[in-house]
Amino acid sequence: RKEVEQDPGPFNVPEGATVAFNCTYSNSASQSFFWYRQDCRKEPKLLMSVYSSGNEDGRFTAQLNRASQYISLLIRDSKLSDSATYLCVVPQGGKLIFGQGTELSVKP
Amino acid sequence: DGGITQSPKYLFRKEGQNVTLSCEQNLNHDAMYWYRQDPGQGLRLIYYSQIVNDFQKGDIAEGYSVSREKKESFPLTVTSAQKNPTAFYLCASSTRPEGIRANVLTFGAGSRLTVL
Numbered sequence: 001r002k003e004v005e006q007d008p009g010p011f012n013v014p015e016g017a018t019v020a021f022n023c024t025y026s027n028s029a030s031q032s033f034f035w036y037r038q039d040c041r042k043e044p045k046l047l048m049s050v051y052s053s054g055n056e057d058g059r060f061t062a063q064l065n066r067a068s069q070y071i072s073l074l075i076r077d078s079k080l081s082d083s084a085t086y087l088c089v090v091p092q093g094g095k096l097i098f099g100q101g102t103e104l105s106v107k108p
Numbered sequence: 109d110g111g112i113t114q115s116p117k118y119l120f121r122k123e124g125q126n127v128t129l130s131c132e133q134n135l136n137h138d139a140m141y142w143y144r145q146d147p148g149q150g151l152r153l154i155y156y157s158q159i160v161n162d163f164q165k166g167d168i169a170e171g172y173s174v175s176r177e178k179k180e181s182f183p184l185t186v187t188s189a190q191k192n193p194t195a196f197y198l199c200a201s202s203t204r205p206e207g208i209r210a211n212v213l214t215f216g217a218g219s220r221l222t223v224l
């Protein structure tokens with residue numbers, strides 16, 4: 001099992017849709033989790049941190065399921081500007097492990 | 109405004125040449141990192157440094173070297189020993205290694221290296 005594994009994507013959704021991505025992790029001792037957004041050929045930027053069961057910021061909700069060892073990112077009312085790759089990041093053994101990313105494309 | 113500056117943004121290299129990628133930060137962050145990203149893959153850690161004059165190998169350090177002589181600077185040298193150096197290189201920094209925000213990374217804009 002990979003240390004951090006994300007839904008492979010790409011996800012193609014219409015504007016206004018609700019979309020969710022999953023990220024599974026292998027180390028049950030991980031305590032904090034992060035979602036980063038990366039636009040094409042740009043650097044990743046922090047979207048959300050998750051330190052407990054979940055976090056919500058406007059249209060974005062991150063949920064943590066420790067028993068099943070996954071975190072999810074829910075985007076409501078998708079906008080064209082949400083099109084990007086979303087990276088799941090899990091601290092592990094003093095390092096940060098990145099998932100391979102899930103690509104989202106929001107269409108008019 | 110504080111941030112991380114990487115240079116050059118684009119770099120072309122002939123096989124057998126060493127190249128050095130610059131990374132400078134004015135965020136007063138203690139920890140700095142170098143990642144490599146290949147198409148369709150997640151970021152892989154090359155080297156990281158938690159304090160001046162100290163650094164550790166990441167998962168793919170072979171063929172790379174770094175130095176951390178100043179808190180603000182963490183240059184990466186891609187040597188001729190790196191077999192597949194064409195990639196997108198990202199430098200990042202974070203606050204002190206301990207603490208709740210220790211794992212929140214700020215990235216530079218990246219350097220895209222192409223070997224001809």
